[in-house]
Amino acid sequence: MDLQNIGKKIKQIRLRNQKTQQQIADDCGISKSLLSKIENGQTTSAVATLSRISDALGVQLSWILDDKTEQDIVFQKNSNRQTRFGDEGMGYSYELLANRSKYSGIEPTIVHVTPRKLNQRLDQTYTHSQDEFIYILEGSINLLYDGSEQLMEKGDSAYFQGSKPHLFVPVDDDGAQVLTCFIDRI
Template sequence: MNLDNLGKKIKQLRLRQKKTQQQIADECNISKSLLSKIENGQTSSAIATLSKISKVLDVPLSWLLEDNSEQDLVLLSKSERQSKVGDEHMGYSYELLANRSRFTGVEPTIVHVTPKNINLREDAYTHSQDEFIYILKGTIELLYNGSRNLMKEGDTAYFKGTKPHLFIPVDNKGAEVLTLFIETNE
């Protein structure tokens, strides 16, 4: 999805709910200016920020990120997927693998962890969903709630997204991480 479409979806949902930018920004603990830039397609945003926005607007993150309508079966060839969304200077980009419905509780994504030699942000993220990760390619350090955990190809982790976490590259090859965001009722 391009940034313009993402921004339009967020704005339309916000207006349908008769909420101001300031109300959404306050609930997400972000600036009104950042929300405005996202809505106007002027900036890419961290997946954690988009996750907070989706939570406040009461829609799954995957629904914001893709254009497909609700379906019983979603087949998406690699050539049809938008390759990457986001800015590698945030530390990663991502691609949404499938979204059956805006009401599903699981959002499969591939996170592309940026190579170490790029100047990256180091702030950990939080979001409302639990997260399952599987290292498809490369090696990362999973910074989770203050501890560092080295993860290599084939390793997995499951954790609460409400705790601060970050994927940190360990070399200049970067990494690919299959990520499932799982909505919980807690």
Template sequence: MNSQEIGKKIKELRRKKNMTQQELAEKCGFTNSLLSKIENGQTGSAIATLSKIAAALGVSLAWLLQEDQSEPLVIMKKEERQTVAAGEEKGYLYEPLANHSANSKIEPVIVSVLPENKNLQPYTHSEDEFILVLSGEINLNFDGKDQYLKAGDSAYFKGTTPHVFLPVNSQEAKVLSVFVAHLE
């Protein structure tokens, strides 16, 4: 899904919830100008930014990144999956694995950690996160400390603690990341 489609979904949901741009921007800690650019597809957004918007609107990040389906069984064939760049971060590529309802409490994605991006800054989001390194190696910088992980290693952590996946060498790494929203 491109920036314009994501922006349109955000705008439509914001309006359905009777929120002004200013109210949503304040809830996310953004300027009204940035939110306007996102809604109008004039700028790409980092996954951390979209995660804050999703949380403020009460939906999952995956819901913003994909077409919505509310079916009892959703199958997504590998060739149907789309990779989404991480906006201004450009250090990750995200491949959502399930096209599901906005009400889902989990969202699985494959994160490609690109080797040329060693200077990404830690970020936070409201969901817990489970990761499994599928291939390659990463440093999971969690709360300022690097944790070396290789293929087969996994971790579970609170997304509210600053974290980032950093490349270890010149090889791309693939990480299965499952975001788990808190039950209300």
């Protein structure tokens, strides 16, 4: 068991969850000092304690105990990428471009905006907790964002808070492809 790797993972997800050591320690019934030593790889801990920590952080114990370290680079061949997810009738489908780690804080995708004639959701906006960066790869969209509308064409980009109502509306019957990066807010 790699104590440094376990500690690094615990600290990483604790900070991502915007929790203090004291908050997690209180949730687990351990001292802040013990949690600090675990995070710094200075002490071994009972699996039961690690299980309570994983519960408090909302992650699987197996993720904390996994000896595999994050890779510096992950290649995703087009031929190995899973096909589109989603439902065109809902307005879009998407492809995940990189699956580095579910805790990396960024999720790059290509959003395929359904052509106007097939799109059944031209007015229902979405919200989510992540920030969003978009870059128009093909076609054009109207970006509805928090009550305003902006025409975006190939090569245009935007960065915005996903917590505000937004929607990609196709401009024509050709649809569009939008590189989208969902970025966790820290």
